[in-house]
Amino acid sequence: MNELIKLDNVTAGYDNGIVLRDVSLTVYDRDFIGVIGPNGGGKTTLIKLILGLIKPLSGTIQRFDNQEGSFIGYLPQQSQIDRKFPITVQDIVLSGLMSAGKGLSRYTSKDKKQAFDLLGQMGIGHLAKRTAGELSGGQLQRVFICRALISSPKLLILDEPNTFVDNRFEHEMYELLQQFNQKMAIMIISHDVGTISYFVKTIACVNTYLHYHPSNIITEEQLAGYNCPLQIITHGDVPHTVLQKHDHSHDHDHDHNLTHPEDHKHE
Ligand SMILES: Nc1ncnc2c1ncn2[C@@H]1O[C@H](COP(=O)(O)OP(=O)(O)OP(=O)(O)O)[C@@H](O)[C@H]1O
Ligand SMILES: [Mg+2]
Incomplete structure (x- = not known):
């Protein structure tokens, strides 16, 4: 260990x-x-x-x-999250890669597929193109769990x-x-x-x-x-x-x- x-x-x-x-x-x-x-x-x-x-x-x-890969993935407590993200669900998930050193413009198709796969695992693949404001509280919570997971911390x-x-x-x-x-x-x-x-x-x-x-x-x-x-x-x-x-x-x-x-x- x-x-x-x-x-x-x-x-x-x-x-x-x-x-x-x-x-x-x-x-x-x-x-x-x-x-x-x-x-x-x-x-x-x-x-x-x-x-x-x-x-x-x-x-x-x-x-x-040890510097290799992402160290911590984090889901903040809901009360601390600004719900008015003007970006899509898929981009919220991808933003979890920023801590691993990737900027918004540098997501690969592999990253995008991974975001989509994670959303699918969380049962909300069909919501990938919506914006945060169009989601229910529980759906948005699942999106943020995907965001915490995407960098494989x-x-x-x-x-x-x-x-x-x-x-x-x-x-x-x-x-x-x-x-x-x-x-x-x-x-x-x-x-x-x-x-x-x-x-x-x-x-x-x-x-x-x-x-x-x-x-x-x-x-x-x-x-x-x-x-x-x-x-x-x-x-x-x-x-x-x-x-x-x-x-x-x-x-x-x-x-x-x-x-x-x-x-x-x-x-
Ligand atoms: N930024 C802050 N400035 C001042 N006091 C704070 C701040 N954040 C938290 N506190 C205080 O610190 C204490 C612990 O807060 P914390 O958020 O760690 O509790 P918690 O165990 O996560 O509670 P909850 O179950 O309600 O989420 C509380 O009394 C809170 O008022
Ligand atoms: Mg707390």
């Missing part, structure tokens, strides 16, 4: 205060991490740190980018990709992501703990502090201590993974921190 991103004891925030404290997290090349936590807990801030959009106040962030970061999308596509999307995970690491932010715990490999709870669960199982107790209005969904006949116990002996300190975030400050 190769390291892609390594945060060590990172504290970060904005002019109005600290948002994340003492966060350590390493992302490896085949990770599939579900990032959960309450509104305002600091999830999007964590992503901005990883992207280098904001700098830590203390601690370090290392990016192990080493790390795909999706900030609440299930916003606006219907249940059926949500499941299809997670299954597609599992396929993409053969080739890239994925971090996915979601409030839908029940569903993502079924698809991801590990879970990071972010609520000022980051608590990393090295499995996709979180106990009911932990969720209660987390004091977070999380939506729990059962998966038909599949046992409810969220309610199982798991061994925390190797990250006991953080466990404590999850249940009583305030206590941590006095340690």
Whole structure:
């Protein structure tokens, strides 16, 4: 397993205060991490740190980018997206190649085919020539997922990709992501703990502090201590993974921190 991103004891925030404290997290090349936590807990801030959009106040962030190909593909949280793009769906997807060094005029027919194929995989190939303003919220969300994917990044970061999308596509999307995970690491932010715990490999709870669960199982107790209005969904006949116990002996300190975030400050 190769390291892609390594945060060590990172504290970060904005002019109005600290948002994340003492966060350590390493992302490896085949990770599939579900990032959960309450509104305002600091999830999007964590992503901005990883992207280098904001700098830590203390601690370090290392990016192990070997320069070959695209490093990070990113789907911003919907509230942060300007929906009035005057360009076509296909061009929005292709714009995801800009971070990989291509300008608007330099897309090849291969790039265009790839954009079209991705849109097809997301079930919206027929919308390729429309403009963003002519799409529904869920359709546009799928377009932006294609945009994040087109450069075949080493790390795909999706900030609440299930916003606006219907249940059926949500499941299809997670299954597609599992396929993409053969080739890239994925971090996915979601409030839908029940569903993502079924698809991801590990879970990071972010609520000022980051608590990393090295499995996709979180106990009911932990969720209660987390004091977070999380939506729990059962998966038909599949046992409810969220309610199982798991061994925390190797990250006991953080466990404590999850249940009583305030206590941590006095340690
Ligand atoms: N640009 C900014 N300037 C000042 N404060 C900010 C800024 N962005 C976020 N914050 C504050 O930082 C805190 C964490 O915000 P963040 O967006 O990281 O939360 P989040 O976990 O992504 O929440 P949500 O689930 O609502 O998306 C919030 O209290 C928010 O008000
Ligand atoms: Mg957010």
